[in-house]
Amino acid sequence: MKEADQRLIDDFYQALIARGLSSGISARHRDNLRFFAEAFLSPSEGMELSELDSETVEYFFTRWYPARVNGSKSDLSGFIPSLRKFYHFLFERGEVSKRSLEEILGVLSRKDYLLGKFLAGKGFGLTLSPDSGNGTKETASPVWLDRSLYFLVRNLDKPKVRMLLDFQLFLDYLIHHPVRLTPSTGGFSRKDIHRINEMMSEPENLAQNAHQDSSRRLNLFYHIARNLDLFLIGSDFGLMLTPRVELFLEMDSDQQIVVLLDALWNRVRWSELQRFGSNSFAGWAQEQRGGFAELLSRLPVNSFVRISGADIQDRNIKLLANYLTIYEVVEEVIMFGLKELGILDYQLETNGDKYLERNHRGINSLLLTGFGKKVMRYFARRAREEMGVESLMDLMEDGLIYL
Structure with missing residues (x-):
C-alpha cells in the first residue's frame, strides 16, 4: 500500500474514534479499507484510494472479490458501509470531488445488485437471457442488457451517438412499411435501401443499383436487428416484427446504446458482415x-x-x-x-x-x-x-x- 493511502486510512480511523464510534467497529472499517487498497486497488488496478471511480467499485464487488476471495456474503457486504463512510470522509477533506463522491455512492447504494454476483456464483444480467452470446429465440422476452456496461455508460459523458437515432429510424421504417426481402439476394430491395438511406442522419452516397451490402449502415443494422430477434423472416421473405421491437424502443437511451454496443461486439457474427469475395478470416x-x-x-x-x-x-x-x-x-x-x-x-x-x-x-x-x-x-x-x-x-x- 502506498504511504499516502496508509495515512488516509489512519486519519479515517482516528476520525471515527473521535466521532464516538467504538474501537472495534472503527478497526473493522480500517481493516476493510486496508484490504481493499492492498489486495485489490493497488496491485490489480494501479490506483490510489483518492483516484477510485464508480466503475472500479462495481468491478471489485461483482467480479474481483467473488473470483479471488473465499469470503462470505457478510464479509463482502461489510465493505459497503466502510467505503461509504471513507469517501464521505475524503470529500469532507477535499480529497475527492462531489461528482466522484456521488458516483461512488450511487454504486454502493445498489446493494442487492453488488451482492448478486456473489450469490449467483456466475454471470449477471437485467433480463432473462443468461449470457451475451447469440440472441435467444424467446422473441417476447426482454432484450438482454449487460448491467455492468449499462452502469458504466450511464455515468459517462457521451459524444453524439449517431447510431442511436439512425437505428430508431430504421426500426420506425420497418414498423410503418411492409418489407419483403429480395429472394435472389436475401437482402432489402433497392427501393427500401434508398428510402431507408434517405432517412438517416448522414445518408451514404449509394449508386442507383445499390444492394444491401453497398450500405455499411443498413447491412449492419439488418444483422444487429436479426441477432436481437427484433424480426423474423417469413416463408414469403417478408419481415415480421417481434414484440422485442417495442421493448427495445421503450428502453432509455443509455440502455439502447449498451444493447447496440453488445450486439456489435458480441452477438453479431462478424463473418456475416463480410461482402462476397472478402477473405474468410x-x-x-x-x-x-x-x-x-x-x-x-x-x-x-x-x-x-x-x-x-x-x-x-x-x-x-x-x-x-x-x-x-x-x-x-x-x-x-x-x-x-x-x-x-x-x-x-x-x-x-x-x-x-x-x-x-x-x-x-x-x-x-x-x-x-x-x-x-x-x-x-x-x-x-x-x-x-x-x-x-x-x-x-x-x-x-x-x-x-x-x-
Whole structure:
C-alpha cells in the first residue's frame, strides 16, 4: 500500500474514534479499507484510494472479490458501509470531488445488485437471457442488457451517438412499411435501401443499383436487428416484427446504446458482415477482439494518432495497424460501427484508389473519445479475466504472423 493511502486510512480511523464510534467497529472499517487498497486497488488496478471511480467499485464487488476471495456474503457486504463512510470522509477533506463522491455512492447504494454476483456464483444480467452470446429465440422476452456496461455508460459523458437515432429510424421504417426481402439476394430491395438511406442522419452516397451490402449502415443494422430477434423472416421473405421491437424502443437511451454496443461486439457474427469475395478470416478477427479492445484502450484521448507508415516503431500501433489491414471486416464494418457509436473517429488515406474508397479502407489515423476509452477498457478487462494481457497480445501476434 502506498504511504499516502496508509495515512488516509489512519486519519479515517482516528476520525471515527473521535466521532464516538467504538474501537472495534472503527478497526473493522480500517481493516476493510486496508484490504481493499492492498489486495485489490493497488496491485490489480494501479490506483490510489483518492483516484477510485464508480466503475472500479462495481468491478471489485461483482467480479474481483467473488473470483479471488473465499469470503462470505457478510464479509463482502461489510465493505459497503466502510467505503461509504471513507469517501464521505475524503470529500469532507477535499480529497475527492462531489461528482466522484456521488458516483461512488450511487454504486454502493445498489446493494442487492453488488451482492448478486456473489450469490449467483456466475454471470449477471437485467433480463432473462443468461449470457451475451447469440440472441435467444424467446422473441417476447426482454432484450438482454449487460448491467455492468449499462452502469458504466450511464455515468459517462457521451459524444453524439449517431447510431442511436439512425437505428430508431430504421426500426420506425420497418414498423410503418411492409418489407419483403429480395429472394435472389436475401437482402432489402433497392427501393427500401434508398428510402431507408434517405432517412438517416448522414445518408451514404449509394449508386442507383445499390444492394444491401453497398450500405455499411443498413447491412449492419439488418444483422444487429436479426441477432436481437427484433424480426423474423417469413416463408414469403417478408419481415415480421417481434414484440422485442417495442421493448427495445421503450428502453432509455443509455440502455439502447449498451444493447447496440453488445450486439456489435458480441452477438453479431462478424463473418456475416463480410461482402462476397472478402477473405474468410472474420471469425479469427472476432476471437481476437479482446486484444483489439486492449490496443484501442491504450490510445490517447481526443487526439488523432497516425497508424500507417513504414516508420512506425511502437508495437501497439503496429499490431493495431496490421489487425485493421489483414482483417477486412474490421476496417470496413466494425470501425464504422464503433464510429457511429461514438467510440472513435478515423481518417482515410486512399490517394484516389477507387477500391479503397468504395470499400472504406485505408485508415491512416485514429482518434479515441473519452467515452470510447472507458468502453474499450471495459471490454479489455472482460477479456483479461479469461486471458492475461500478454496472452491477448501474443494471440494477436500469432494470428497475424500466421496469416
